[in-house]
Amino acid sequence: MLGLTRFVRDRGGVSLTVTLATSISALLLVAVTSVLFIGLWSGAKNTQILLQKEASLILSTTSDKVKTHLEPARSQVTLLAKLVAAGELDPAQRDKVIDTFKGGLAAAPQLDSVLFINDAHQGVGVARSEAGFIEILRDFSSDQTVRDGFEEALTGGKAYWGEPIWLPKFKKTLLNYRAPVSYPGGKTGLLVASVTVSELSSYLGDLDPNTGGNIYILHDRDKVLAHPNLAGRGGSRTEADPLPDLAETGDPVLAAIWQAQNRFPLEITEGRNLKGHVLQLFGDEYVFIYRDLVGFASRPWTVGAYFRSSDVDDEFMRLIRAAMAGLVTLIVALAGAVWLGRRIARPVVETARAAARIGQLEISDTPALSGSAFRELNDQAKAFNTMLVGLKWFETYVPKKLVKRLMSQDAAAASSSVERDITVMFTDIVGYSSLSEGIAADEIARLLNRHFGILSRCIEAEDGTVDKFIGDSVMAFWGAPDHFDDHADRAVRAAQAIRLALDEDNKLREAAGEAAIRIRIGIHSGPVTVGNIGAPDRLNYTIIGDNVNIAQRLEQLGKQFAVDTSPDAATTTLLTSATVDQLASKYLLDDLGDVQVRGRLGRIRVYRLAQAR
Numbered sequence: 001m002l003g004l005t006r007f008v009r010d011r012g013g014v015s016l017t018v019t020l021a022t023s024i025s026a027l028l029l030v031a032v033t034s035v036l037f038i039g040l041w042s043g044a045k046n047t048q049i050l051l052q053k054e055a056s057l058i059l060s061t062t063s064d065k066v067k068t069h070l071e072p073a074r075s076q077v078t079l080l081a082k083l084v085a086a087g088e089l090d091p092a093q094r095d096k097v098i099d100t101f102k103g104g105l106a107a108a109p110q111l112d113s114v115l116f117i118n119d120a121h122q123g124v125g126v127a128r129s130e131a132g133f134i135e136i137l138r139d140f141s142s143d144q145t146v147r148d149g150f151e152e153a154l155t156g157g158k159a160y161w162g163e164p165i166w167l168p169k170f171k172k173t174l175l176n177y178r179a180p181v182s183y184p185g186g187k188t189g190l191l192v193a194s195v196t197v198s199e200l201s202s203y204l205g206d207l208d209p210n211t212g213g214n215i216y217i218l219h220d221r222d223k224v225l226a227h228p229n230l231a232g233r234g235g236s237r238t239e240a241d242p243l244p245d246l247a248e249t250g251d252p253v254l255a256a257i258w259q260a261q262n263r264f265p266l267e268i269t270e271g272r273n274l275k276g277h278v279l280q281l282f283g284d285e286y287v288f289i290y291r292d293l294v295g296f297a298s299r300p301w302t303v304g305a306y307f308r309s310s311d312v313d314d315e316f317m318r319l320i321r322a323a324m325a326g327l328v329t330l331i332v333a334l335a336g337a338v339w340l341g342r343r344i345a346r347p348v349v350e351t352a353r354a355a356a357r358i359g360q361l362e363i364s365d366t367p368a369l370s371g372s373a374f375r376e377l378n379d380q381a382k383a384f385n386t387m388l389v390g391l392k393w394f395e396t397y398v399p400k401k402l403v404k405r406l407m408s409q410d411a412a413a414a415s416s417s418v419e420r421d422i423t424v425m426f427t428d429i430v431g432y433s434s435l436s437e438g439i440a441a442d443e444i445a446r447l448l449n450r451h452f453g454i455l456s457r458c459i460e461a462e463d464g465t466v467d468k469f470i471g472d473s474v475m476a477f478w479g480a481p482d483h484f485d486d487h488a489d490r491a492v493r494a495a496q497a498i499r500l501a502l503d504e505d506n507k508l509r510e511a512a513g514e515a516a517i518r519i520r521i522g523i524h525s526g527p528v529t530v531g532n533i534g535a536p537d538r539l540n541y542t543i544i545g546d547n548v549n550i551a552q553r554l555e556q557l558g559k560q561f562a563v564d565t566s567p568d569a570a571t572t573t574l575l576t577s578a579t580v581d582q583l584a585s586k587y588l589l590d591d592l593g594d595v596q597v598r599g600r601l602g603r604i605r606v607y608r609l610a611q612a613r
Contacts, residue, residue: 055289056274059303062215063293065203066303070161070296072108073177073193077159080104080114081181081191091116091189094124094137101126102133110199112174115192117150125192129170145239153180153190161296164197164219166242173197173242175296197225205231216254217293218302224249225301253306256281257288278309285309351384417531422479422543423491423523423579424551425464427455427498428558429472430518430572448472451517454505458497462490467542473555477543480530488582491523495573495609502570520562521573522555525582550576553597554606561592561608577605 080100083089089100101114105128115125115136121143125136140146149162159179166173174194182188204215205228217226223243224230229250237243246255256279266276266287276289290304351369369381429435429451436444452474456466459476463484467475476494478487498521506516526547533542558572580589588610594603 055305055307058215058305059274059289059291062204062217062303063291066200066217066293066296066301069110069200069203070175070177070195072110073175073195074159076104076108076111076114077177077179077191077193080116081159081179084116084181084183084189084191087184091118091124091183091187097124098126098135104193105133110195111193112172112196113192113194115194117146117190117192119188121147121150127170149178150190153178154188156180162192163297164225164242165194166237166239168239171236173237198230200226201228201230204228214253214307215303215305216249216251218246218304219243219297220299221258221302222246224254227251227254253281253286257306351380417529417533419527420480420483420530421487421525421527422477422530423487423525423582424528424543424548425459425474425476425478425491425494426522426552426555427474427519428555430520430562432472435515435517450505454501455498458501459494461497462494464490464494465541468540475548475552477528477530480543481541486584488523488525488579489585491525491579492573492575492583492585492587492609495521495523495571499569499571499573506570516570518570518572520555520558521571522551522553522558523573523579524551524554524576525579526550547578549599550597550604553599554604557595557597557606561606573609575607575609577607580605580607 080089083100084091089097091097097116101116104114105111105126111128113125113127113136115123117123117140121139121141123136123138123140123146127134127136140150153160157180159177162176162178164173164175173196175197176192176194179191180188181191200217204217204226215228216224219225222245224246225243227249230244246257249255259279262280264278264280266278266289268274268276268289273291274289275291276287279286279288286306286308288304288306290302292300293303294300368385372378372381436447439447448469451472452469455474459466459474462478463482464476464478465480467477469475476491478484478490478494484490498519502517502519509516524547526545528543528545528547530543531541533540533544554574554576558574561574562572574592575589590608590610592606592608595606597604
């Protein structure tokens, strides 16, 4: 062995390039071949798992679509029941009831009709039609089906989803949500909101045939609620039989789903609440996967999909062919891999580092990428640099601090709308119209930008969220997306900081011969809805609710309660008792008593902030 080594060394040694190429090629060949055979052995199992994962995702998406389609009925009935029970919507005032119902239908396109039936079985409601809305004024006292449903709802005492019903006049099947309600005068009634089911079949029909063409929704196992073949199809049902049978879908595979012959159990390894079985049918094998959807009928619905086993086998064979082609390509490309890797790695690493900086929202500090000799990488650098320019503009309009807070939270929690107890602040410049009169537009913009910068720094220093700028006003809130137990104190401290900052800024303005800026501030605490609100292509993380309106009205009330003892004070800050009751620190407050706030029926206890003790 030593002699052979000496002989090779005397001959000038073995080429490192050849040695590395041969060694790496052999190792890769062994590794890829081993992986290939292992993949072939486990491919069937993996394909089954992938199939189940795909089915679970499809069924979850379909279930969410159904819930989204039906939820407006529940929401509208719940809201209307509260209005009726509270006496705010008197069923005897038919015109008002009809107008209210029309508003509900306009807000929820899924709703087909809303109907109220009193204890004398007199109905008033609104239904949707091709020409618009149809008013319903009908005597149901002789309709035994309606009378029985009325008594059933009152006996149960709870809102519930009724069974599907067929409307012969309109030739459509409806799902209906019913809620019994008691209202002033010892009277009772029944609210019913109906939703059409035809759109569900249209939704299934719009799915990609490769992933969702065989999806179905069954009602009580043998009745079909939705199927792609039913999309856009008319037909005539009966009140006793509002939904088609399995055989009426024109899908012979689905029609045989529950047959016992040639049926075998399916091992489910992925997905929650999934069930399934395998059925040999028409000379082929079909895999059925399904799950229960509860809460919309007395018995669970079945949401499912089926796949042909031969389609799965085709996918497996394509995997094998792709693996073999990849092996050949790998061997051919090995010689140039090292050289290309060095040339390609550098711009890729630079892109990764720049993308990481953008991921941390360090957009302004991210440098542009340099070009590359490779066209694709050069195009990548150009595209990245173009994107970077757009993101720098985007950063100007999107609050970075808010985005970072949302990024730190759970994705589902950050994207959902929830009710949260927070503190809201509104500000407004006193005499803005007079202040801006005769000033050029660019000077007004500079004035507002400077003013908003001062207020934003004070608000964000107390971890507040600047929601929006409205003219010369600022809307901000504390308690979302980050939760603070002391959100009221943070808002008050921000108001004090704003007063001090404006005092200092006014000194500079007066020294420059400019008018001082004074503002009114309204602060109120209470529960609001917070989350992503807006159109699908333009969302805004914001808050909505009556308590937001109170804060804005409170700021406007500052005109009435300006600080008489300090006419030069930069701010007049009003707080409601809801905020004062949550303050952990003590502040010097003037009790202004119970005040009537515009737009509200009752009076609200109002305080004026002076200074911290």
